[in-house]
Amino acid sequence: MRYSQDHKAQTHQRIIKEAAARFRRDGIGATGLQPLMKALGLTHGGFYSHFSSKDELVEKALQAAGEELDAHCAMLFAEERPLDAFIDSYLSEWHQTSPHQGCPLPTMSSELGLRGQPSPTTDAVLNARLEQVQGTLEGEHADDRSIVIMSTLVGALLLSRSVESPGLAQRILDVTREHLKQSRD
Amino acid sequence: MRYSQDHKAQTHQRIIKEAAARFRRDGIGATGLQPLMKALGLTHGGFYSHFSSKDELVEKALQAAGEELDAHCAMLFAEERPLDAFIDSYLSEWHQTSPHQGCPLPTMSSELGLRGQPSPTTDAVLNARLEQVQGTLEGEHADDRSIVIMSTLVGALLLSRSVESPGLAQRILDVTREHLKQSRD
DNA sequence: TGTACATCAGTGAACGCGCGTTCACTGATGTAC
DNA sequence: TGTACATCAGTGAACGCGCGTTCACTGATGTAC
Numbered sequence: 021m022r023y024s025q026d027h028k029a030q031t032h033q034r035i036i037k038e039a040a041a042r043f044r045r046d047g048i049g050a051t052g053l054q055p056l057m058k059a060l061g062l063t064h065g066g067f068y069s070h071f072s073s074k075d076e077l078v079e080k081a082l083q084a085a086g087e088e089l090d091a092h093c094a095m096l097f098a099e100e101r102p103l104d105a106f107i108d109s110y111l112s113e114w115h116q117t118s119p120h121q122g123c124p125l126p127t128m129s130s131e132l133g134l135r136g137q138p139s140p141t142t143d144a145v146l147n148a149r150l151e152q153v154q155g156t157l158e159g160e161h162a163d164d165r166s167i168v169i170m171s172t173l174v175g176a177l178l179l180s181r182s183v184e185s186p187g188l189a190q191r192i193l194d195v196t197r198e199h200l201k202q203s204r205d
Numbered sequence: 206m207r208y209s210q211d212h213k214a215q216t217h218q219r220i221i222k223e224a225a226a227r228f229r230r231d232g233i234g235a236t237g238l239q240p241l242m243k244a245l246g247l248t249h250g251g252f253y254s255h256f257s258s259k260d261e262l263v264e265k266a267l268q269a270a271g272e273e274l275d276a277h278c279a280m281l282f283a284e285e286r287p288l289d290a291f292i293d294s295y296l297s298e299w300h301q302t303s304p305h306q307g308c309p310l311p312t313m314s315s316e317l318g319l320r321g322q323p324s325p326t327t328d329a330v331l332n333a334r335l336e337q338v339q340g341t342l343e344g345e346h347a348d349d350r351s352i353v354i355m356s357t358l359v360g361a362l363l364l365s366r367s368v369e370s371p372g373l374a375q376r377i378l379d380v381t382r383e384h385l386k387q388s389r390d
Numbered sequence: 391t392g393t394a395c396a397t398c399a400g401t402g403a404a405c406g407c408g409c410g411t412t413c414a415c416t417g418a419t420g421t422a423c
Numbered sequence: 424t425g426t427a428c429a430t431c432a433g434t435g436a437a438c439g440c441g442c443g444t445t446c447a448c449t450g451a452t453g454t455a456c
Contacts, residue, residue, distance in 0.1 A: 023432060024419070031432080047319050049234045052409065065413085066433040074410065119319070125364065130315060133367030134232050134304070143368050164380045168361075171381050172353065175360020179310065182318030183328050195349045196356050203388075208399060209452070216399080237442065250446085251400040259443065 032070050034060055040081040040088070044127040045120035048078055049135075078132075079139060085124035086145040093152060103156040104201055110173045111197040116180050116189065126178040146170065172196060217255050219245055225266040225273070229312040230305035233263055234320075263317075264324060270309035271330040278337060288341040288354075289386055295358045296382040301365050301374065311363040331355065357381060 038060055042051040053074060054064040071077045096105040109115065115122045129142040153166040176196035180189045223245055227236040238259060239249040256262045281290040294300065300307045314327040338351040361381035365374045 028432060047234065047316070049232065050320065054408075054410090062432095063434050064410090065435060068411070069432055125367065126315070127319060129367040130311070130363050131232070131319075133363070134312060134316075135235065138367060138369040140369050143370050143373060146364065146368060146373075164384070167377055167380045168357065168384045171361035171364055171377060172357040173360065174364055175358065176353075176356035178315050178318070178363065179331065179356055179359055182310070182314040182323055183331060184323040184325050185328050188328060188331075192352055192356060195352045199349070199353045213399060239441075239443090247399095248401050249443090250402060253444070254399055 035070055036080050036084045039077050040085045041120040043081050044124055048131050082124055082128050082139055082141045089123055090148060097152050107197055107200050111176060111193045126174050169200060220255055221265050221269045224262050225270045226305040228266050229309055233316050267309055267313050267324055267326045271326060274308055282337050292382055292385050296361060296378045311359050
């Protein structure tokens with residue numbers, strides 16, 4: 021049946037949003053299109069009215085996750101101590117336990133890199149963050165230091181999500197957060 | 206056919222070694238048991254003479270990768286400047302392009318963490334590295350600082366492998382390596 | 391020592407399953423007259 | 424304005440494929456007598 025004018029655009033965005041969440045939470049390879057469409061109350065056959073392949077959806081979902089992150093960071097970097105706010109948010113318990121709503125770098129991008137199909141969108145997501153962090157840094161080599169900060173944030177979040185011991189997971193977040201905030205200036 | 210006495214033990218180890226390489230290079234989910242056994246000149250049916258399930262192999266392969274890393278690090282930490290040697294090795298071009306022979310933390314462990322089935326072996330691999338790094342550090346809070354160093358190493362390697370631009374990938378390694386070596390003392 | 395038998399690592403076909411993708415079809419809506 | 428037609432988002436069965444796993448079988452070796 022033909023739906024009202026902007027119905028398709030809405031469905032299109034719903035698919036992308038649900039995919040962006042599942043890809044980050046479960047992994048790209050482990051996310052099936054059939055369960056994804058079913059969760060939206062649709063049948064899987066209709067998927068190809070919106071995307072030419074799963075790969076195209078992966079790319080769109082990574083972009084969408086990047087835009088979510090941009091929006092979230094726009095708020096953080098408007099605060100008084102923008103870098104501290106960003107660090108606190110990145111290494112928060114909420115971010116640790118909510119990969120489906122968080123930064124796509126430790127989840128989607130690392131899986132794409134692993135599979136040998138890195139996307140330019142990964143570079144865009146990372147570069148956006150590097151520039152924002154760099155803007156808050158005083159002194160020399162702000163661009164270099166922003167790279168170290170992002171590496172440390174991504175690594176700490178990834179390790180925290182990977183270890184089995186809840187105590188160690190929390191400790192990684194706490195220690196890294198304090199270190200990054202102290203060595204800020 | 207029945208094979209000579211230690212034949213089975215040898216095959217067992219060959220399967221683990223090949224799996225440890227493939228799991229790190231291609232990912233656990235993307236590695237099939239059928240191609241794995243075929244690469245060793247065996248048929249897939251025989252797999253279950255050695256392991257009760259793929260999950261058991263995953264655990265054994267993660268352990269084996271940890272032991273490989275232990276052996277490699279034992280040499281590095283016997284050098285004159287052990288921490289520098291470890292940092293240089295971890296952020297080397299060789300490690301960047303050889304995930305199948307490298308640290309399992311940014312590859313296998315992160316995938317296991319993603320799938321919500323973290324293994325105690327991940328904690329063992331990380332703790333072994335934390336203790337070695339900690340042993341080289343002077344001053345206060347050596348244990349905390351070792352956590353930050355490991356987070357930074359893992360994050361930098363992961364990002365370097367994830368981005369599309371070779372220039373950015375190299376820069377992440379270079380900048381992080383210099384930062385960690387300078388802030389050593 | 392020589393022979394008969396038991397073992398069991400490895401074989402290869404088959405199992406059900408979910409995957410990404412294709413395709414003929416439906417039917418409410420937008421458009422043309 | 425009212426009617427006939429074209430559109431096309433979504434349906435649901437089917438495709439081939441590779442997955443992890445099972446299973447009856449093979450046959451060279453180790454063991455028992």
